[in-house]
Amino acid sequence: MVASRAMMVFRILFHLLVASTQFLVIAALTDPQDFSAIQSLRNSWENVPPSWEGADPCGNRWDGIGCINSRVVSITLSSINLSGQLSSDIQELSELQTLDLSYNKGLTGPLPPAIGNMKKLSNLILVGCGFSGPIPSSIGYLRELVFLSLNSNGFTGGIPPSIGLLSKLYWLDLADNKLTGTIPVSNGKTPGLDMLVKTKHFHFGKNKLLGEIPSLLFHSNMTLKHLLLESNLLTGNIPSTLGLVHTLEVVRLDKNSLSGSVPPNLNNLTSVQELFLANNKLTGPLPNLTGMNLLNYVDLSNNSFAASDVPPWFSTLQSLTSLIMEDTKIQGPLPISLFSLFQLQTVVLRNNMINGTLTIGSSYSNQLHLIDLRNNFIDDFTRRANYSFQIILVDNPICFEGRTEAYCNIPQPTNNSYSTPPENCTPSPCRPDQISSPTCKCAYPYTGSIFFRAPSFSNFGNTSTFASLQEELILTFQSNNLPVDSVSLSNPTKNLDDYLVLNLQVFPSGLNYFNWTGISGIGFVLSNQTFKPPDGFGPFFFIGDNYKYFADLATGSSKSSSSGIIIGAAVGGSVLFLLLLIAGIYAFRQKRRAEVAAKKNDPFASWDPNTNSGGVPQLKGARSFSFEELKKYTNNFSEVNDVGSGGYGKVYRGTLSNGQQVAVKRAQQGSMQGRLEFKTEIELLSRVHHKNVVGLVGFCFDQGEQMLVYEFIANGTLKDSLSGRSGIRLDWMRRLRIALGAARGLQYLHDLADPPIIHRDIKSNNILLDERLNAKVADFGLSKPMGETDRGHVTTQVKGTMGYLDPEYYMTQQLTEKSDVYGFGVLLLELLTARSPIEKGKYIVREVKLAMDKTKEMYKLQQILDPVIASSMAARSLEKFVDLALNCVEESGVNRPTMSEVVKEIENIMELAGLNPNTESASTSASYEGESKGSGNPYTNESLFSYSGGYPPSRLEPK
Numbered sequence: 001m002v003a004s005r006a007m008m009v010f011r012i013l014f015h016l017l018v019a020s021t022q023f024l025v026i027a028a029l030t031d032p033q034d035f036s037a038i039q040s041l042r043n044s045w046e047n048v049p050p051s052w053e054g055a056d057p058c059g060n061r062w063d064g065i066g067c068i069n070s071r072v073v074s075i076t077l078s079s080i081n082l083s084g085q086l087s088s089d090i091q092e093l094s095e096l097q098t099l100d101l102s103y104n105k106g107l108t109g110p111l112p113p114a115i116g117n118m119k120k121l122s123n124l125i126l127v128g129c130g131f132s133g134p135i136p137s138s139i140g141y142l143r144e145l146v147f148l149s150l151n152s153n154g155f156t157g158g159i160p161p162s163i164g165l166l167s168k169l170y171w172l173d174l175a176d177n178k179l180t181g182t183i184p185v186s187n188g189k190t191p192g193l194d195m196l197v198k199t200k201h202f203h204f205g206k207n208k209l210l211g212e213i214p215s216l217l218f219h220s221n222m223t224l225k226h227l228l229l230e231s232n233l234l235t236g237n238i239p240s241t242l243g244l245v246h247t248l249e250v251v252r253l254d255k256n257s258l259s260g261s262v263p264p265n266l267n268n269l270t271s272v273q274e275l276f277l278a279n280n281k282l283t284g285p286l287p288n289l290t291g292m293n294l295l296n297y298v299d300l301s302n303n304s305f306a307a308s309d310v311p312p313w314f315s316t317l318q319s320l321t322s323l324i325m326e327d328t329k330i331q332g333p334l335p336i337s338l339f340s341l342f343q344l345q346t347v348v349l350r351n352n353m354i355n356g357t358l359t360i361g362s363s364y365s366n367q368l369h370l371i372d373l374r375n376n377f378i379d380d381f382t383r384r385a386n387y388s389f390q391i392i393l394v395d396n397p398i399c400f401e402g403r404t405e406a407y408c409n410i411p412q413p414t415n416n417s418y419s420t421p422p423e424n425c426t427p428s429p430c431r432p433d434q435i436s437s438p439t440c441k442c443a444y445p446y447t448g449s450i451f452f453r454a455p456s457f458s459n460f461g462n463t464s465t466f467a468s469l470q471e472e473l474i475l476t477f478q479s480n481n482l483p484v485d486s487v488s489l490s491n492p493t494k495n496l497d498d499y500l501v502l503n504l505q506v507f508p509s510g511l512n513y514f515n516w517t518g519i520s521g522i523g524f525v526l527s528n529q530t531f532k533p534p535d536g537f538g539p540f541f542f543i544g545d546n547y548k549y550f551a552d553l554a555t556g557s558s559k560s561s562s563s564g565i566i567i568g569a570a571v572g573g574s575v576l577f578l579l580l581l582i583a584g585i586y587a588f589r590q591k592r593r594a595e596v597a598a599k600k601n602d603p604f605a606s607w608d609p610n611t612n613s614g615g616v617p618q619l620k621g622a623r624s625f626s627f628e629e630l631k632k633y634t635n636n637f638s639e640v641n642d643v644g645s646g647g648y649g650k651v652y653r654g655t656l657s658n659g660q661q662v663a664v665k666r667a668q669q670g671s672m673q674g675r676l677e678f679k680t681e682i683e684l685l686s687r688v689h690h691k692n693v694v695g696l697v698g699f700c701f702d703q704g705e706q707m708l709v710y711e712f713i714a715n716g717t718l719k720d721s722l723s724g725r726s727g728i729r730l731d732w733m734r735r736l737r738i739a740l741g742a743a744r745g746l747q748y749l750h751d752l753a754d755p756p757i758i759h760r761d762i763k764s765n766n767i768l769l770d771e772r773l774n775a776k777v778a779d780f781g782l783s784k785p786m787g788e789t790d791r792g793h794v795t796t797q798v799k800g801t802m803g804y805l806d807p808e809y810y811m812t813q814q815l816t817e818k819s820d821v822y823g824f825g826v827l828l829l830e831l832l833t834a835r836s837p838i839e840k841g842k843y844i845v846r847e848v849k850l851a852m853d854k855t856k857e858m859y860k861l862q863q864i865l866d867p868v869i870a871s872s873m874a875a876r877s878l879e880k881f882v883d884l885a886l887n888c889v890e891e892s893g894v895n896r897p898t899m900s901e902v903v904k905e906i907e908n909i910m911e912l913a914g915l916n917p918n919t920e921s922a923s924t925s926a927s928y929e930g931e932s933k934g935s936g937n938p939y940t941n942e943s944l945f946s947y948s949g950g951y952p953p954s955r956l957e958p959k
């Protein structure tokens with residue numbers, strides 16, 4: 001009895017404590033100026049969240065409002081059917097950094113010029129609302145802006161030149177409005193968009209922009225990746241200055257009235273993957289796209305180009321997936337080699353003057369899905385097989401005279417009714433307003449449409465493409481602490497703007513509906529581009545639907561009542577209250593401290609292990625660093641410590657507090673890996689421990705950064721040494737040791753790592769040399785662990801580096817260890833010749849085979865050998881080395897040796913050359929000293945710069 005009484009009192013005290021903690025916060029928080037601004041917003045809007053009551057937005061955690069101390073720093077309220085106007089009182093929120101009101105169509109009226117007073121604003125995101133009127137030029141005062149997304153509204157007037165003053169701007173999306181006027185450029189007096197040298201995204205499509213594309217808009221200091229000007233009213237020539245912006249990856253100028261000929265230096269844009277020039281009035285010769293080796297998707301349809309023969313680049317653009325050129329006056333027969341481009345999916349060449357016989361050959365791309373040659377002059381078709389893709393030859397001579405073959409009929413449009421399938425469960429029957437999730441639970445999903453403005457692919461029947469998108473979406477939501485159970489994608493279609501559109505449904509975890517915070521969080525991940533789609537999807541935007549199921553409509557339970565408040569109200573006394581206040585402060589602080597500590601110890605806390613998608617990274621021996629730590633170890637990422645860079649960002653040398661030297665690979669904004677790829681890389685790296693494999697010391701996944709911390713490898717890449725860039729001379733003995741080290745590292749990955757790993761990107765840029773010139777295999781970004789079940793091979797999208805790529809893998813997409821053996825064989829030839837695998841169009845494997853004569857001394861290869869070693873090598877060891885290399889690059893994987901056989905053979909060759917394969921390379925190091933340029937340190941400063949190729953180096957990833 002007494003005990004239960006005591007318990008009761010304790011409970012009452014506890015409740016009071018909780019209640020008073022909240023009260024305390026109320027009393028202490030929210031700056032009065034911020035509060036009055038929020039109050040004004042609340043008064044001008046309908047449908048604000050029900051938590052917007054009382055006088056303390058920060059203390060009472062109003063949904064969609066984020067605070068630091070007493071100041072409001074973010075407002076994120078998407079998809080909640082908010083309506084009304086944006087009050088200019090918002091300017092009072094002087095600490096506001098993020099404003100996201102996306103997907104509220106009912107928000108109308110102008111964007112108030114007072115917004116220019118919010119000097120701290122970094123993200124201004126108003127996607128898919130109903131705003132109208134001009135974009136105020138005061139926006140140019142927002143010097144901290146990084147994201148400016150005003151797309152899909154009704155803005156009118158011109159693009160304010162003052163946007164050019166936003167020197168930190170990364171993302172500029174003004175698409176799908178009613179903007180008119182010309183694109184502003186600076187002229188000494190007024191600013192312009194040419195000043196935006198940090199901006200990666202110009203998305204201006206679907207407006208009414210007029211006049212010429214100013215040639216001053218582009219120059220070599222720009223870092224633009226995506227230039228989207230489609231569906232405007234632009235006229236005049238394509239300025240040749242466009243060819244100066246070498247960073248461009250996506251160029252859409254289609255659906256304008258551009259005229260004149262395409263500037264020849266467009267060819268210089270070798271990173272472009274998607275090029276749309278269709279539906280203009282372009283004249284002159286067909287553009288020469290030779291050299292755009294990464295080009296996936298090209299659409300030049302419906303222009304007025306001069307008649308021309310089929311251009312040579314039809315058969316040389318190795319990455320091509322989609323060739324769309326309707327009505328471009330191409331004549332002559334189609335080369336058979338076009339169809340063997342291994343990623344080719346779609347060829348649409350309607351309304352041209354293609355003649356002769358259509359021959360597809362036997363080694364055509366296995367991704368082919370449509371060849372549409374309607375209305376040409378084709379008079380014959382040689383078939384080698386029953387092709388599974390669609391061929392349309394309607395309106396060609398071959399189809400005249402009532403032919404009945406399938407290719408002479410216009411096919412019924414096929415619809416790709418893809419939809420995320422249930423995950424090993426049977427969908428449950430649901431109430432009409434609920435939907436069964438992929439995990440077979442009935443719920444109220446958040447829905448909307450996701451638009452990809454320039455995907456690299458055109459075959460929407462490939463379900464694995466969408467599965468990877470779905471997986472990445474789930475991972476992103478979960479790693480942002482959002483209560484998401486599963487994600488469903490359905491109904492991929494290409495719309496009239498040539499965008500790929502997919503329906504998205506996001507399902508809640510726990511309850512069967514989302515709360516207000518959940519919706520605003522999900523909306524923000526999509527509106528703020530926090531979500532990065534997998535490679536190949538390109539730039540996207542999302543338009544969310546209103547969410548209205550903030551309670552389970554089935555039971556109607558929306559608010560839980562608290563009994564604590566009632567009990568609390570019954571107890572009084574100021575002394576008790578004061579005591580509780582103090583206790584409250586203490587409890588609050590402890591909780592905060594505990595949260596901070598927990599976050600620090602587990603940077604992947606948000607990676608929910610209980611889901612089927614990825615789970616928490618499994619790390620062995622690698623530690624997690626905070627951003628602050630790495631900042632300190634690299635001396636604030638100082639230029640002095642910058643030892644290399646690549647497409648992904650920079651590499652800094654650092655010194656840990658224990659004195660260990662490390663290389664910190666820091667991904668830059670915009671080139672972050674997908675979380676999944678990042679996780680794959682750290683998991684794999686942390687699991688491998690071998691002296692010929694670069695060791696991972698740790699990683700950082702903090703404050704939006706992705707960094708990998710490796711052991712520092714002093715002498716950079718093998719490539720740099722072979723090319724002479726590093727100043728290290730590699731004689732024959734050293735090369736043999738390097739070959740052996742690399743082979744042992746690779747053998748370890750294949751045979752001893754758990755699970756076994758296929759590297760997928762063996763090349764001289766990925767072999768690093770330590771201070772004793774020991775070889776270390778690096779860069780696992782493309783690697784594939786092999787599960788138990790698929791021992792043997794993995795079917796995957798082909799990735800790797802041209803020149804090292806196993807042709808069998810390339811044709812079949814079946815990845816095996818033997819693909820690494822192939823790359824290793826190419827590497828051996830590189831060691832012999834010091835030539836790049838593909839140099840001036842010549843392929844090293846072919847060159848060696850052509851040059852060699854087995855009946856002669858040294859196989860008569862003296863001409864092709866690296867002169868540095870030609871004199872110093874024994875003929876017999878050279879011959880065996882060449883035999884081994886050519887054995888590794890056998891056409892068929894089964895004929896290639898395993899890595900352990902390769903290791904044995906290199907050991908034999910070394911013994912032949914009088915070297916002991918099992919001693920450390922001390923002698924090598926000593927002989928090196930003689931050649932170094934003075935100074936006590938044999939590895940002069942020069943070796944630091946040998947990282948210029950990146951660490952681990954950047955790589956080419958054909959898609």
Ligand SMILES: *[C@@H]1O[C@H](CO)[C@@H](O)[C@H](O)[C@H]1NC(C)=O
Pocket residue numbers: 219220221
């Ligand atoms: C590019 O940048 C360099 C160095 O900052 C500067 O000297 C040059 O004038 C710039 N060029 C243009 C066209 O802005």
Ligand SMILES: *[C@@H]1O[C@H](CO)[C@@H](O)[C@H](O)[C@H]1NC(C)=O
Pocket residue numbers: 243264265266267268
């Ligand atoms: C760009 O192309 C032009 C001609 O097409 C050529 O003369 C020029 O050297 C190229 N510039 C660069 C930087 O590649």
Ligand SMILES: *[C@@H]1O[C@H](CO)[C@@H](O)[C@H](O)[C@H]1NC(C)=O
Pocket residue numbers: 267288289290291
């Ligand atoms: C196309 O450009 C390539 C170099 O990028 C050049 O070698 C070739 O001659 C050009 N072809 C024509 C027809 O101008």
Ligand SMILES: *[C@@H]1O[C@H](CO)[C@@H](O)[C@H](O)[C@H]1NC(C)=O
Pocket residue numbers: 331332333355356357
């Ligand atoms: C195809 O067209 C080209 C150019 O118009 C012409 O020279 C050639 O003779 C034609 N070939 C056939 C087989 O009709």
